[in-house]
Amino acid sequence: MSTTVKRSIETKSLSISSKVFVRSSKSGNATKIVREQYLRNDIPCSSKLCLICPLNVQADVNGVVKPFVLSEDPNRTKQLGSHYIVIDANIAIQAIDLLEHKATFYDIIVPQTVLDEVRNRSLPIYARLRSLVKDEDKRYYIFHNEFRRDTFVQRQPKESINDRNDRAIRRVCAWYKSHLEESVSNSDRPNLKILKIVLITNDFDNRTKAKAEGITALSLREYIGSLPDSETLLDMIPTEDQLNNKRKEFSFPEHFPMSRLMGGVKNKTLYQGALNTNQYNFLEATVSTPAYPKPLLILGLENINRAFNGDSVVVELLPQSEWKQPSTQIVDEEELSKNDDATNEISSVITEQERKILGQEALDAQTSSAEFKIQPTAKVVGIIKRSWRYYVGHIVPNSTTSDKTSSTKSVFVQLMDRCLPRIRIRTRQSATLVGKRIVVAIDSWPANSRYPEGHFVRALGEIETKEAETEALLLEHDVEYRPFSKTVLDCLPKEGHDWKVPENLDNGDEQLKKRKDLRDLLVCSIDPVGCQDIDDALHAKMLPNGNHQVGVHIADVGHFVKANTPLDDEGASRGTSVYLVDKRIDMLPMLLGTDLCSLKPYVERFAFSVLWEITPEGEIVKTDFTKSIIRSREAFSYEQAQIRIDDDSQQDELTQGMRVLLKISKKLKQERINAGALNLASPEVKVHMDSETSDPGDVEIKKLLDTNSLVEEFMLLANISVAKKIYESFPQTAMLRRHGSPPATNFEILNDQLRVRKNMTVSLESSRALADSLDRCVDVKEPFFNTLVRIMATRCMLAAEYFSSGSYAYPEFRHYGLASEIYTHFTSPIRRYADIVAHRQLAAAIGYETLAQSHREKDKMERICGNINKRHRNAQFAGRASIEYYVGQVLKASESEQEGFVIKVFSNGIVILVPKFGVEGLIHIEDLCGDPTSSEFDESTYCLNFTEKSGTKRQIAIFDKVKVFVKSEKDESTGRRKVRMSLLS
Amino acid sequence: MILDADSFLEKCIYSPEGLRADGRRWNELRQFKCQINTHANSSDGSSYVEQGYSKVVCIVNGPKEPDGRSHTFLDKACISVEVNIASFSTVDRKKVVRNNKRVQELNTTIQRTLEEAVLSHLYPRTQIDISIQVLQQDGGLLPTCVNAATLALIDAGIPMVDYVSACSAGIYDTTPLLDLNTMEENDLAFLTVGVIGKSDSLALLMMETRMSMDNLEPVMAIAIAGSHSIRDIMDREVRRHGKQRLAKKGNM
Incomplete structure (x- = not known):
């Protein structure tokens, strides 16, 4: 231990206060909790003007002192002069979009009191506020007023917590004011202008008190109004509650209070689950609960009771007499509510038309011969968690009058997502916004309003322009598409595109020594045409004993993306690259994805290799994993590779190797199919783009060649081998992928349809049985029928998901579709974050480097898995939506x-x-x-x-x-x- | 763009601004208060120690006649430790069974730690009773008990190599944090060290959670440094008390 660095221990005396609060426990008891709170003097004001605080700041563990944030020359308006802004919690929660706006809100002081309140009230907004603080351009500073002796405020007897917090915020303003005055007067630059501190709060009482204490306080509307380009910004101010009070003619049923919901869920009289709106009928939704094998049905707007698709809701069962069957009708919201006027409310929640449809359903329920179709029906009584995010839509043209005045008007916004209701916003720019794709945020859905209230965020552009539609679909699927930030780009190698594999492998770098030099192997890559991010390459070599050495080489992204760097965080949050028809949204910066990591031909690259010894019969004798250096000899497209293999005149070693690979891959495939792997078709189409105008030209169904399956087989094999290895080394936290077997209920309808119409069935006993029975579903007259059944069967399947091995028991690891006991993703680290994690775990498993803490803790791994599952799903949806849009464009012409x-x-x-x-x-x-x-x-x-x-x-x-x-x-x-x-x- | 809310779910143990939930920085101890000779009439040595909201009283009796054969060693004194945890010491009142495994382990740990420092060979065939009463718990139970026992032993005049001072430290991501409270202990991987005097030799190293090897060294380094400053505070108290005693003697 003699070599350890002694850390200096803080001995400066701190004063102590205590934080007292009462917490109610699960059993309903109230517990008084007392926590220590240390008050200190070294919390800086973080203003670049200040001369006192820089003498007093403390460095963190690594000896880094945080740079000061608030600028010397902050925002300035005519009325206020230059000023810093202090916000309160309501502003942060209601107007986060405005705070994020590029045009305004710079140099903001967020008191800790506010931050804590925001965290307690809304985690997503807390997260957004935190990322604002990280954004260097916006200059947000979190001032830990609760820990600074001068700004700490003790709660007075009989003072409410809100009043105390408001007082704390006012104290912050007062302190900043006097502190900056003092520090500027000490400075040798006496001509420095004194800044104003502006408190922004919508609380009238707080403003009055602040003004009495000599603090400049404004409401959000007043502040925005004082800015030069206030017109657009004013629209973004969230609707204020007072507006809704006049309309009282009708109402949705009130939601239950939270305590009742919690109690009900606990004693199993209420059920919790995610609401899933039927895409063909917005009046019908289902909620899957663990208590019932089949989802509960929810019919009608009143029963759905303001819940959105995807919200986590609590439902109550209706009496059995009111149980219905799922509707057999198609109901479009736009058709029903075409004539609603945004300003005048209709007198009842349920319109006549909707009643008609409900009545029809009730009739069906009574007369239906098929008893089994009647499902337990429920109504929503509370919403636990809203799934609200930004939504993209457009103003319903007939909901606005045509006059061009810029007075505030209520208009409806029709969202792109069909399962959601239209949203009422108030805007001054309705005339200019009509015909544009716009982004809106939802503020609330009061019980007395038929539509949720929202506000305008920004416009994307004209409807049907490529840019607007692409951006819309990215936003709609929550895909991060903004360019990488500077902090992220700083993590890239300084050499940029000139980065090279070091020539001297013995340069004292311990890590480099552990790499195997595989540059002499004849490696090649096979990818789709025009692929730039080459993740994988292959080789096959004859061994002296007659077996083959087969290697899969994967781009060594882990070498460039180290854990716990901003680059890693960005990758983890994006989760996956997103492929659109004309665009790719990268998970990692271009430099890595298409150059340094990409296994381009003719250059040396770092790789992570899986090497097998395989007998000519396709049996695996030995598996090895190693970090390596390779030099790819050629990058083929699937077609080129196929032509080369088929061309008998090609007898070079590389081609021979590929033939061996093809031969082995066929054996592997056969084995897999024998084990019961499924071949599920879904129509994958490719849109041909005109190379000059990049207008979509023609649509084509993707063809599959032998070489496709060659690459696929070896990737599957690599993934399975890696999965086994990392599970062995990290039984609790290995990054794996599973695919659950589909519950029989999912197939009920399809099976019934097949039985009635075609006298066929699909069997669900095992994946093998399913594969075989799907093979039997053939209509001699209709070759496409089999594919059709497969497409429909795919829709009955569960989605595969990433998980950390501690979350499930081993038998549940199974990948149903691939018929493999264990599986992971390892082969595409450039475009999937899961693979990067698998790379790191494998590197740790072979003793190459130690594993980051975050990949070793179960709960952190679960969080990573949850996020990448979501991103993966969103990416798929975005890709499909993009194809759909372009197919629409193609059809426009023909x-x-x-x-x-x-x-x-x-x-x-x-x-x-x-x-x-x-x-x-x-x-x-x-x-x-x-x-x-x-x-x-x-x-x-x-x-x-x-x-x-x-x-x-x-x-x-x-x-x-x-x-x-x-x-x-x-x-x-x-x-x-x-x-x-x-x-x- | 909405970030994933779940990744922020963790309690704010260590804010990006470098402050812990209670306002300390990473390398700061909680307030350490100690007193010796608190129960002069009922014991040979006594002490009271507060580390933040962890508060214990320690009483030492001995060296004395051993309680029986099992407490008799021919070559050294038998140190027996008994920790008593008050049922009101935690936020949720719960009765601690006197001899539950956890308490027994605590007893043994403290006993072994002290054996490293006490010159027990000077008192063969005797017993030294150390009784610790835990009044309030807020993390760092073991270090607080060790510190209190050291002070009480000194008060009892039992010869020791040097102070044994103990302190806990944990790791948050890559930042080591010194002297954890309950909230931090529940969420972090942490260890407790007991250091002899101002040296780097450890009388105690206890870790019940998993920590990666790369983090171990910085965490231990800061825990040892923390123990050293606790030793200084305890030393100051012993000297203050000594001076007071001497002054009284001088008066007599």
Whole structure:
């Protein structure tokens, strides 16, 4: 221990106070808690003007002193002069969008009192406030007033906690004022102007008191009003509560108080779960609860009771007499509420039209022969956690009057997400905003309002422009797409693009010595055309004993992205790269993704290699993991590789190696299929872009070559090998991926449909049985039918997820789709964060380096997994939405007649999938036949009988092949381009 | 863009500004208060120690006739430690069974620690009773008990190599934190060291959580440094008390 660095111990005396508060425990007892609070004098004001505080600051563990934040020359307005701003908690919570706005709010002092209150009230906003503080440009400073002796405020007897906090904030203002005055008067620059401290609060009482104490206090509206470009900013001020008080004619049922909800959930009279709105019918939602195998049904706006899709809600069961079956109708909100006026409320929550639909459903429930379809029905009685975020939408044109005055008006915003209601915002710019994609935030949904209240955040651009739509879909799927910040970019190697593998491998770097030099191996990579971020490369070599050495080499991202750096944090928060049709949103900065990490041909790169010894029969004899240095000989596209393998005139070693790989991969694949791996199809389409105008040209279904499966097989093998290894080394925290077996209930409907229509079934006993039974679902007359069933089966499956090995027992690790006992993601560290974690764990497992604490703690790993699961899902949705948008654009130019398949039948419409474009479209009964009332829906056989406009009778059932005319059409009221199909006979 | 809220769920143990939940910096001890000779009439040596809101009283009796055969060693004194935890010492009142495993382990740990410093070979066939009463707990129970026992032994006039001073330290991400309170102990990996005098030799090293090897050294370094400053405070108290005694004697 003699070599240890002695750390200096703080001996300066501190004064002590105590924090006393009362906490209620789970059992309902109140406990008084007393905590120490040390008051000190070394908390800086962090103003660059100050000459006193810099003498007094303390360094952190690494001896780094935080630079001062608040600028010497802060924001300035005509009325106030230059000033620093102090905000209170309500401002932070209600107007966080404004605080984040680039145009205003610089040099903000956030008292600790405010920060603590924000954290207690809303964690997401706390997180956003924290990231604002990190943002160097915005110059936010958290002033720990509770720990500074001069600014600490003791709660007075009979003083409410809010009053005490307000007093603490006022004390901060007063202290800053006198402190800066003092420090400037001490300075040798006496001409320095004295700054004002401005308190922004919407609390009238607080403002009056502040003014009495000589503090400049303004409301948010007053402050924004004093800024030069206040017009747009004023719209962003959240709606204030007083506005709603006049409308009292109707109301949603009040939510239960939190204590009752908690009690109810605990003693199992109420149930908690996430609300899931039906995409075809916004009046219907389901809540999955652990208590019931099937989700609970919630019907009607009143029962959904202001909950949003995705909210965590508490529900109460309705009496059995009110149980219904899921509706068989399609209900679009936009159709129903087209004529609502944003300023005048309609007198009842449920409109007449909605009542009609509900009535129809009640009738169905009574008359339906199929008893089993009646589901327990419930109503929402409370919302535990809102899923509110930013939403993208556009102003409903007919909800605003056409006059061009800039007075404040209420308008409706129709969101892009169909499952959500429209939002009422108040804006002065309605005239200019019509026809644009805009971002809105939701403030509240009072019980007496039919629509949630929100405010305008910003405009993205004209509807249907590529930029606006792309940004909209990124925002809508919560994808971080802003450029990387400076702190993140600072973590990159200084050499930039000139970074090279060191020539001298014996330069004293211990880590480098542990790398294996594999530059002599004939490595190549096979990827899609134009791939820049090459994650993986392969090689095969004959060994003297007749076996093959096969190696998978993965980009060594872990070398550049060290744990607990800002770069790592950014990667962890993005979770995955997002691939759109014309754009890629990287998880890691370009320099790494497309250059330093990318296993480009002809250059030396660091890699993480998995080396197997495989017998010619495909049996694995030995597995090795090592960090390595490789030099890829060639980067092939799938087609090029295929051509080269098929070309018998090519007899060089590289090609021979690839043939060996192909041969082995076929054996591996066969083994996997024998074990019960599923082949689930989903129509993947590719949009061809015109290279010059980058306008979408043509749509094509992706083709699969042998080489695709070559690469896939070896990646699967590498992932499985790595999963085993890291699980062995880190049984509690290994980063793994599982895919649960689908519950039988998911397949009930599909099985019933297959049985009734085609006399087929799918078996669910095991993945093998499912794979076999899917193979049997063949219609001789219709080759596509099998793929169709697979597509529909895929939709019944659960999603695969990342998890940390401590969260599940070993049997539950199983990857159902791949029929593997254990699985992880290791092979794409450039575009997935899970792989980076797996890399680090593997590096630690082979003794290359020690593992960061955050990958060794169960709860931290669970948090990482939760986030990347969410990001992964969002990325998939964003990718699909992008394809959908472009397919729409392609169809705009070319209308055509296509083959389609009926995949859903409702009593008032059908859904058709067109495989050629991979799009689905809805046809309403009104468009099918002249007289909707003449149609008959037979639920037991999934048939719809109707009379066509021409007068001929027609029957349409699920799985039917139909001819449709496909075109894309812009719906004027919603601004959304939709694929519109019409049935041809 | 909404950040993932869950990643911020953790309590603010150590803020980005470098302050802990109670306003201390990473390398600061809680307020350490001590007193010796508090129970002069009922014991041979006594002390009272406060580390923040952890408060204990310690009483030493002996060296004295051993309680029985099992407490008799031919070559050295038998040190027996008994920790008594008051049921009102925690936030949620709970009865601590006198001989539960946890308390027994605490007894043994303190006993072994003190054996390193007490010159017990000077008192063969005797027993030294150390009884510790825990009045309030707020993290760092073991170090507080060790510190109190050291002071009481000194008060009882039992020869020791040097002070044994103990202190805990934990790790938050990569920052070592000194002298943890309950809230921090619940969330962090931490260890307790007992240091002999101003040296680097340890009489006690206790760690019940998992900590990575890279973090161990800085955490131990700061815990040892913390123990050294506790020794200084205790030394000051012993000298103050000694002077007071001498002054009284002079008066007589």
